[in-house]
Amino acid sequence: MASAVEPARIVISIVGTNDLHGGLVARNGRGGLALLGGYVKNLRAARARDGGAVLLIDAGDMFQGTLESNIGEGAAVVAAYNVLGYAAATIGNHEFDFGPVGRPTTPRTPADDPRGALRARAAEAHFPFLAANLIDTATGAPPRWTNVRPSALVDAAGIKVGIVGVVTKEALTATHAANVVGLSVAPLVDAIRTQATALRAQGADVVVVSAHAGGRCAGFDRPDDLSSCDPKAEILAVARELPRGLVDVVVAGHTHAGMAHQVDGIAITEAYSNGRAFGRVDLTIDRRTRTVVGRRSFAPRDLCERENPATKACGASSSDPALVPVEYEGAPVTPDADVERVLAPALEAVKALRAQPIGVVLETPIHRALPASPLGNLVTDAVLAAVPGADISVGNSGGGLRADLPAGPLTYGSVFEVLPFDNVLVNVRLTGRELRQVFSASILQGRRGLGFSGIRVEARCEAGALAVTMTRPSGTVIADGDAVLLVTSDFLATGGDGILTPIMPAGGFPVDTSAPLIRDAIVEYLRRPGAPVRESQLLDATPRLSVSGPASCAD
Numbered sequence: 363m364a365s366a367v368e369p370a371r372i373v374i375s376i377v378g379t380n381d382l383h384g385g386l387v388a389r390n391g392r393g394g395l396a397l398l399g400g401y402v403k404n405l406r407a408a409r410a411r412d413g414g415a416v417l418l419i420d421a422g423d424m425f426q427g428t429l430e431s432n433i434g435e436g437a438a439v440v441a442a443y444n445v446l447g448y449a450a451a452t453i454g455n456h457e458f459d460f461g462p463v464g465r466p467t468t469p470r471t472p473a474d475d476p477r478g479a480l481r482a483r484a485a486e487a488h489f490p491f492l493a494a495n496l497i498d499t500a501t502g503a504p505p506r507w508t509n510v511r512p513s514a515l516v517d518a519a520g521i522k523v524g525i526v527g528v529v530t531k532e533a534l535t536a537t538h539a540a541n542v543v544g545l546s547v548a549p550l551v552d553a554i555r556t557q558a559t560a561l562r563a564q565g566a567d568v569v570v571v572s573a574h575a576g577g578r579c580a581g582f583d584r585p586d587d588l589s590s591c592d593p594k595a596e597i598l599a600v601a602r603e604l605p606r607g608l609v610d611v612v613v614a615g616h617t618h619a620g621m622a623h624q625v626d627g628i629a630i631t632e633a634y635s636n637g638r639a640f641g642r643v644d645l646t647i648d649r650r651t652r653t654v655v656g657r658r659s660f661a662p663r664d665l666c667e668r669e670n671p672a673t674k675a676c677g678a679s680s681s682d683p684a685l686v687p688v689e690y691e692g693a694p695v696t697p698d699a700d701v702e703r704v705l706a707p708a709l710e711a712v713k714a715l716r717a718q719p720i721g722v723v724l725e726t727p728i729h730r731a732l733p734a735s736p737l738g739n740l741v742t743d744a745v746l747a748a749v750p751g752a753d754i755s756v757g758n759s760g761g762g763l764r765a766d767l768p769a770g771p772l773t774y775g776s777v778f779e780v781l782p783f784d785n786v787l788v789n790v791r792l793t794g795r796e797l798r799q800v801f802s803a804s805i806l807q808g809r810r811g812l813g814f815s816g817i818r819v820e821a822r823c824e825a826g827a828l829a830v831t832m833t834r835p836s837g838t839v840i841a842d843g844d845a846v847l848l849v850t851s852d853f854l855a856t857g858g859d860g861i862l863t864p865i866m867p868a869g870g871f872p873v874d875t876s877a878p879l880i881r882d883a884i885v886e887y888l889r890r891p892g893a894p895v896r897e898s899q900l901l902d903a904t905p906r907l908s909v910s911g912p913a914s915c916a917d
Contacts, residue, residue: 371646371655373414374518375405376570378631378641380421380615383456383764384431384782385637386438386705388697391667391678393637395442395705398665399698401640401690402446408691415519418447421615422454422529422574425483427636427764427782429712429775430705435460435479437486438708444488445700450514452527453480453493454574454615455536459783467784468540468852470875476541477507484509492527492572495553497546505545513557515564521647523568524561526609528553530575530596530616536761539856539870550575550596551603558608567652568645570611573597576632578619582661585624597632601625610654611643622659633662640665663690667697716775722888726897728767735759736900737767737780738813743900744887745880746815748787749849753816753834754797756850758859760811777885785851786877795842796865798830803864805830805909812861814906823911851880 388394406416425436460479461467469476484491485508494512498505504512513526528550534542558569577595597614611629618635631641639662646656666676668685677685688695730737738759746755765779804812805821820831832840856870
C-alpha cells in the first residue's frame with residue numbers, strides 16, 4: 363500500500379557492465395566482481411533510503427578471456443552474477459566461443475551441440491539471457507533456449523521496467539563460424555522497436571536496451587555533446603533511428619570504450635572492458651504519471667580499492683600516503699564477501715597453472731598498440747616460425763590480442779591472457795593473386811588490425827584503383843601465379859573477422875583440430891635462443907605495410 367509520505371518522484375539507477383571477458387578479480391587495485399559488488403551495495407543502500415531501486419544489467423561478452431573463467435566455460439561469472447543480483451544480461455558474440463560443453467571449442471561429432479556451453483550457462487543463471495535480434499534460421503524467430511528470451515519485464519520499486527537485448531550486426535563473424543551455424547542477426551532497430559512496443563503494451567513504464575553494440579567517446583563532461591564520439595558508431599545510428607520516447611536507456615558494449623551520453627532522449631552508457639569500470643544512468647520517474655521526467659548520465663566509474671583524492675586515479679598500495687580508501691554514495695567501498703566466496707573455487711583451480719613459469723624474462727613490456735603493433739608482430743612472427751616452409755602468417759593484431767605482455771618473468775597466465783582463445787594453426791595454400799585479394803580488401807575496408815609476417819606489402823593508388831605489391835625477404839615480388847603457403851588461425855580460416863572471406867571457399871578452409879594451439883606456438887617461439895625480449899626488437903625499421911596515394915582509394 364502506498365504511503366502518504368511517499369515522495370512524488372522516484373529514482374531508478376541503471377548500472378551497466380559490459381565486456382567483462384572473465385575479469386573476475388582486481389588487478390593492481392582496480393576492477394573485479396567483488397569490488398563491483400561493494401559499489402553496487404552502497405548504491406542500493408542509497409536507493410533504499412530514498413525509496414528507489416537499482417537494476418544491474420550486462421551488455422554481453424561476459425565469459426571469454428581469463429583462465430579462471432575459461433576453465434569452467436564461464437560458470438564462475440554466472441555464479442558471481444547470481445550473487446550480485448543482475449536483472450538481465452545480453453548474449454554477446456564471444457558467448458559462443460566455447461562451443462559444446464567440454465574441451466573441444468567447436469563441434470566434433472553430429473551429436474555435439476555447438477551452443478552447449480552457452481546454453482548450460484544460461485540455465486544456471488538466476489536472471490534471463492536476452493537475444494532479441496538473434497534468429498534461429500529454422501524457425502525465423504529468436505531462439506527459445508532455457509532461460510533465453512528476447513526481452514524481460516521486471517519490477518523496480520513498483521515501476522515496471524522492460525529490458526530488450528540485442529547483439530551487434532557483426533556478431534556472427536566475431537566468433538567461431540561452426541558455433542553459430544543456423545543463426546542469423548536481424549537489424550537491431552527492427553528488433554528493438556518490436557520488443558519495446560510489446561513491452562510498453564504490457565505496461566512497461568521504462569524501457570532499457572541492453573545492446574552488445576556500442577560507440578566510442580573521449581569526453582564525458584556534457585552528455586549532450588557528441589563531438590568526442592565516433593560519429594559512425596553502431597549504437598548512435600541505432601538510437602537515432604528509434605521512435606522518440608520508445609526507449610529510455612541503452613546499456614552498450616562490444617567496442618571496449620566509454621560512453622555517458624544522451625541522443626534523442628536516450629541515455630547511453632558504456633564502461634570499457636575487463637571489469638575495470640561500470641556505467642550508471644539515474645532515471646527520475648513521476649510516481650503519478652509513471653513517466654520519466656529526468657535522466658542523469660554518469661561518466662564510467664573506475665572500480666578502485668584505493669584512490670588519490672585529488673586525481674581520482676586508482677592505486678593499490680595501502681602504504682602510499684597519497685592513496686585513501688574509496689567511498690561511494692557516502693560510505694566506504696568494501697569488496698563483497700559473498701562474491702569472493704563463490705569465486706574462490708575457480709581461482710584456486712587455476713592458481714598453479716597461472717603462475718607456471720615459461721622460462722622467459724622480458725626486459726620491457728610488449729604492447730598491442732596499433733597500427734604498428736609490436737605484440738602483433740611477435741605473434742605473427744611466432745606463427746610463421748611454427749610452420750617450416752610457410753611464406754606468410756596472417757592474424758588480427760587488433761581484437762585478436764586481448765592483453766599486453768608484461769615485463770619480467772613470463773608465466774603461462776600472462777601468455778594466456780594475450781591469447782585466451784583456443785585457436786589452432788591452419789595451413790592455407792593460395793596463389794599470389796588470392797593473397798593480393800586478401801590485402802586489397804583489408805586495405806580498402808580500413809582494417810587497422812591486420813597483422814602479418816614473412817613479406818612486405820606496398821599499396822598505392824593508381825588512376826583511382828588500388829595497386830598492391832607483395833615482396834618476399836629476398837626482394838622477389840610475389841606474382842599472381844606463385845604458390846603461397848599461408849598459416850593462420852582456425853578462427854580466420856573459417857571466416858572470422860572477414861579477413862580471408864574474399865578468397866574463402868564455402869564452409870571455410872579445412873581445419874585440423876589436432877594441430878598445435880597458437881598460444882603454445884608463441885611460448886615455444888619465445889623460448890628459442892635469440893627470441894625478442896624487448897619491444898624495440900619488434901618495431902620494424904621499414905613498415906610491413908605501407909599505403910600511399912589519394913585517400914579516395916581506401917575510402
